[in-house]
Amino acid sequence: MTLLALLSYACPLILCSLGALFSEFAGCLALFLDGLVSFSAFLFYTFTVTTGSAVLGAVLACLSAVLITLGFSAVVERGGANRFIAAIAMNLLFGALTSCLSSIIFGTRGVLAATAGAANAAASTASASSANTTALFKFSATTARATAVAITAVLVAISVLFLKYSRHGLYIRIAGSDADVLKAKGVNPGHIRTLSWSLASLYGSTAGILLAMRLSSFVPNISSGRGWMALAAVFLGKKKPLRIVAAVLIFCLADIFSANIQNYFAGIPSSFLISLPYLVSLLLILIK
Template identity: 80%
Template sequence: MTILAVLSYACPLILCSIGALFTEYAGCLALFLDGLVSFSAFLFYTFTVTTGSAILGAVMACLGAVGITLTFSAVVERGGANRFIAAIAMNLLFGALCSCLSSVIFGTRGVLAAELFRFSANSARAATVVVTAVLVAIAAIFLRYGRHGLYIRIAGSDADVLQAKGVNPGVIRTLSWSLAALYGSAAGCFLAMRLSSFVPNISSGRGWMALAVVFLGKKKPLRIVAAVLVFCVADVFSANIQNYISGIPSSLLISLPYLVSLLLIFVK
């Protein structure tokens, strides 16, 4: 497996983790990410097949995911609902929408593939790595130097400070959810692009793993990227080591990435 392949393999989890970081800072963790990633991948497939353009399909998928999240967040904020419960409800909603819309539009709840949805492996990997690098850089700069990035970092711990400055904390929480949706939807698009198809539950738990990675990376963008890379390298290593060394228990290989992650907790 090449370095480019390993990096592209890690990119969806990196994007999900950065998206979750926004919401953790704002005090409203994005528990909907796992469902949103799969839903975005479905939208990407649907819009790409419909329009014949992968770029247009990706843009429409991201806008659709962000639009739904923004609307839901505004309703939650206006109604004063518990955001954690609302996020779990959103996660279930996204999963249900994937199944329902797939059945209605394509007549199946299974794997979706089409001639219009085929991508070169190398091109898909390169695009994934480049776009992810740009998005991570933007997030790091935004959180560190941007005014609204500062507001997001304050919203979760010192919302009263924002109110004293005349800034509505609810608007900042909605902004954090929208950014999480943008990054999560990009991850979904890249997962579908890598497979050249849509597979139900394509996220494979990445949305949930991202929540843990935020804390594993000490809530720092670059540390989060490093933590994901270490995890993914260990995952790729465990998947391929038996080709060279036989007799290693499969249970040990399966647990290796998670053991490495546990060791990272003790690294300051």
């Protein structure tokens, strides 16, 4: 496996972890990330095959995810609800919405691989001349990998600079532990918590888009637990963005190793190989 392939494999989890970091600093951990990743991947697929533009599909998917999160956050703040319980409820809602909308729009809850005919069905404008052989949701491996690495590199840099040097980054870092300081400065902690969830949603939705690009399709539960692994990576990296990136890379390297080692050593139990990435993460936590 090339370095580009390894980095691109780790990109979705890196973005999820950085999104979780924003919310952890603000004291309202984004427990909805796992469901959001799959939901955003579905939205990206749907908008792309409907509009015929991957760029527009990505923008609409991110925008939709952020707006939904903003709406929920506003309700939670005004109602004084428990944000942790609300986040879990959002995670369940995202999963239900994905399944429901997939059934309504495409007539299936299974894997979605787009053709021109599928796009017409999604837009309810089917015509007899549609060519089912024209793929509208297909990305080459090189394009998907390069795009993932480039976008992730930019977002990692933005997160580091934002948290360290910007005023709102400072507000997010102290919102969870010293909310009274913000109140004394005339800053509403609720607005900062909402901002942290919005950033978590933006990073999580981008992760879902990259996963869909990698597979050139939408697969139910495409997140495969990355939203939950991201929460662990935040603490594994001691809430430092670059340490989190390093922790994710080690985890993904162990994951790739466990997936390929059986090709050379057939006698290794598959149960051990499946658990290897998590054992490595546990070992890193114990060492630290």
